[in-house]
Amino acid sequence: MTTISSAADQAPVAEPLVGRPDVNRKRLARLGWAFTAPALIFVGAVTIFPIIYSVVLSLSNVTVSGSGFSLNGFTTSNYRVVLTNATWHYALFFTIIYTFVTVLVELVLGTMIALVLERLAGGRGWMMALLLLPWSMITVINAELWGYIYQGTYGVAEAIFTALGLPVPAAGFLGTQYPAIISLMVADIWKTTPFVAIIVLAGLVMLPGDVYEAAEVDGSSGWSTFWRITVPLLRPTLALAVLFRVLQAFGLFDLPYVLTNGGPGTSTTSLAILGYNAMFKDLHFGTGAAVATTTALLVLLGCLVSLRTFKVQVGKEGD
Amino acid sequence: MRNRKRKGWHRIINGVTISTFFVVIFVAAPLYWLIATSFKTPANLGDSPPQYFPHPISTQNYHDAFVTNDFGIYFRNSLIVTLIATALVLVLGTMAGYALGRLPMRGKFTLMVTLLIISVFPEIAVIAPLYLLLRNIGWLNSYQALIIPYTAFNLPFAVWILRNYMLGIPKEMEETGRIDGAGPIRTVWSIIVPMALPGVFTAGIFCFTACWTEFLMALTFNISNNFRTIPVGIAEFGTVFTVPYGTIFAASTVAVVPIGILVFIFRKFVISGLTSGAVKG
Numbered sequence: 369m370t371t372i373s374s375a376a377d378q379a380p381v382a383e384p385l386v387g388r389p390d391v392n393r394k395r396l397a398r399l400g401w402a403f404t405a406p407a408l409i410f411v412g413a414v415t416i417f418p419i420i421y422s423v424v425l426s427l428s429n430v431t432v433s434g435s436g437f438s439l440n441g442f443t444t445s446n447y448r449v450v451l452t453n454a455t456w457h458y459a460l461f462f463t464i465i466y467t468f469v470t471v472l473v474e475l476v477l478g479t480m481i482a483l484v485l486e487r488l489a490g491g492r493g494w495m496m497a498l499l500l501l502p503w504s505m506i507t508v509i510n511a512e513l514w515g516y517i518y519q520g521t522y523g524v525a526e527a528i529f530t531a532l533g534l535p536v537p538a539a540g541f542l543g544t545q546y547p548a549i550i551s552l553m554v555a556d557i558w559k560t561t562p563f564v565a566i567i568v569l570a571g572l573v574m575l576p577g578d579v580y581e582a583a584e585v586d587g588s589s590g591w592s593t594f595w596r597i598t599v600p601l602l603r604p605t606l607a608l609a610v611l612f613r614v615l616q617a618f619g620l621f622d623l624p625y626v627l628t629n630g631g632p633g634t635s636t637t638s639l640a641i642l643g644y645n646a647m648f649k650d651l652h653f654g655t656g657a658a659v660a661t662t663t664a665l666l667v668l669l670g671c672l673v674s675l676r677t678f679k680v681q682v683g684k685e686g687d
Numbered sequence: 688m689r690n691r692k693r694k695g696w697h698r699i700i701n702g703v704t705i706s707t708f709f710v711v712i713f714v715a716a717p718l719y720w721l722i723a724t725s726f727k728t729p730a731n732l733g734d735s736p737p738q739y740f741p742h743p744i745s746t747q748n749y750h751d752a753f754v755t756n757d758f759g760i761y762f763r764n765s766l767i768v769t770l771i772a773t774a775l776v777l778v779l780g781t782m783a784g785y786a787l788g789r790l791p792m793r794g795k796f797t798l799m800v801t802l803l804i805i806s807v808f809p810e811i812a813v814i815a816p817l818y819l820l821l822r823n824i825g826w827l828n829s830y831q832a833l834i835i836p837y838t839a840f841n842l843p844f845a846v847w848i849l850r851n852y853m854l855g856i857p858k859e860m861e862e863t864g865r866i867d868g869a870g871p872i873r874t875v876w877s878i879i880v881p882m883a884l885p886g887v888f889t890a891g892i893f894c895f896t897a898c899w900t901e902f903l904m905a906l907t908f909n910i911s912n913n914f915r916t917i918p919v920g921i922a923e924f925g926t927v928f929t930v931p932y933g934t935i936f937a938a939s940t941v942a943v944v945p946i947g948i949l950v951f952i953f954r955k956f957v958i959s960g961l962t963s964g965a966v967k968g
Contacts, residue, residue, distance in 0.1 A: 393791050399871050400790035404798070407783035407842050410775075414839030415805050418816035425815060437819065484706040495707070496958060497951045498714055501943075504950045506900040508918040509939040513721050516932045522735040524720065562714055570958055612807075619809035622902045626922050640811040640903075647815050648907060657815050664812035671807055 478564030499562035511626035571605030748937035761920030784849025806843035852886030
């Protein structure tokens with residue numbers, strides 16, 4: 369996180385303009401706080417306060433009745449329940465595997481697409497626009513669309529598989545654990561790969577051309593140029609794409625909620641679905657909050673770790 | 688400069704164009720399927736093997752979505768919530784972005800990092816307290832139940848984007864305003880905002896997309912029919928025994944079009960937002 373500070377500290381600050389600098393500086397600082405306050409109040413009231421309250425909920429005995437709910441003292445039992453629960457173990461495992469596989473595939477496919485489009489002589493703007501469509505699509509719609517594609521009796525996936533001579537899973541694409549997980553991943557990969565491709569493409573376009581000329585003079589082949597020059601130069605771009613995809617995938621909710629409803633059984637129940645069901649289906653607000661809080665902690669941890677590993681300069685990137 | 692010069696038919700048909708063709712198929716085929724299905728007759732939806740081209744073309748599904756079902760209401764709700772939240776984010780975000788980018792304040796760094804961390808927080812972490820709070824003040828099933836959280840959740844990202852644009856504006860610009868005797872708000876409005884307009888577009892389109900597609904909060908806070916947004920409405924179409932795919936896809940096509948047009952018009956700003964280091968999906 370230290371890299372952020374250096375970038376923020378170096379940020380050019382608009383100098384005071386007229387009159388005595390010290391007086392002006394104070395006045396401008398007051399103005400700054402006045403301008404920032406409304407945004408901070410909004411964000412604080414709707415995010416920071418609930419996050420704290422979520423932690424409180426997760427550490428309390430929560431009883432829900434018809435008229436409302438009440439907190440009856442401190443307890444760690446919510447966390448004990450969650451941490452020893454087999455469904456939570458599975459949801460954690462599923463969310464991690466899902467995140468890992470989808471992000472990896474999206475990164476590889478997205479990079480391949482970006483490398484192709486970079487060599488495209490014309491129409492790149494149109495391709496970018498096309499790639500943005502899946503990104504801007506409502507995830508619920510994506511889920512319904514793939515639900516129709518995977519549908520057991522009239523889905524087009526079965527028709528295509530049969531035409532190609534591929535085996536169709538006996539219980540359908542969403543009927544058993546592994547096919548359901550893979551089908552879910554395919555729907556996600558379709559929606560998000562274009563997004564990764566755009567980020568990588570934008571990074572590729574900005575790479576300095578003379579490095580490649582030098583490589584060509586030195587007789588470097590395409591494959592080694594890619595691994596020795598393109599990948600290292602792209603690393604900051606790739607790292608950011610990966611980081612945000614990982615964080616987003618970890619909060620996975622919409623797609624499995626609509627496409628598989630977490631099933632069959634609990635085989636596609638992500639941490640967010642588990643937390644949601646605990647709170648709003650079973651009305652166990654304490655355990656639900658514990659699931660939510662642990663998920664948030666894992667996200668924070670993942671954020672810090674990946675920032676360190678990739679040495680991403682968040683502040684600098686933005687300038 | 689890495690593009691080799693090609694001659695003859697190699698200019699039209701080569702590895703790059705063939706691969707591009709497959710990319711187009713990969714991206715466009717499911718989109719085609721969505722739109723094509725919405726124009727099938729309800730009876731033809733269940734054909735096996737499926738109809739690859741709708742025949743006859745029917746608008747019955749659109750009738751079902753808007754007349755038989757209340758998709759019109761959901762569309763209106765989504766529009767109201769999204770537009771108000773986006774407007775709020777842009778006004779508050781521009782002010783905060785200006786201050787954090789250009790005014791001498793202490794603790795700016797801490798603020799920016801706090802905002803960054805908040806912007807990656809999963810929604811599930813705040814959903815229960817917000818639900819209980821909204822229930823206590825009687826705001827469940829209302830526009831403000833979504834406008835307020837959407838504004839708050841999209842502000843951090845907007846502030847980051849706008850601050851980055853503000854940093855790039857030459858500092859002499861405010862001087863002209865000051866010399867003309869303009870107050871601070873007028874200076875920001877008439878001098879800084881026009882120069883930061885690309886940033887405003889970028890923040891705006893990201894906020895609009897995020898609000899338009901948001902599902903978890905909309906599902907939790909606004910389940911009553913009159914306040915459902917498009918994602919909740921479409922998800923709830925499917926709770927009966929047979930999923931009414933025709934209705935769903937007609938509604939989906941209508942929901943995809945406005946955002947598709949918006950993204951197409953503002954694609955330059957979306958791409959600049961994606962590459963300015965503040966990536967959000």
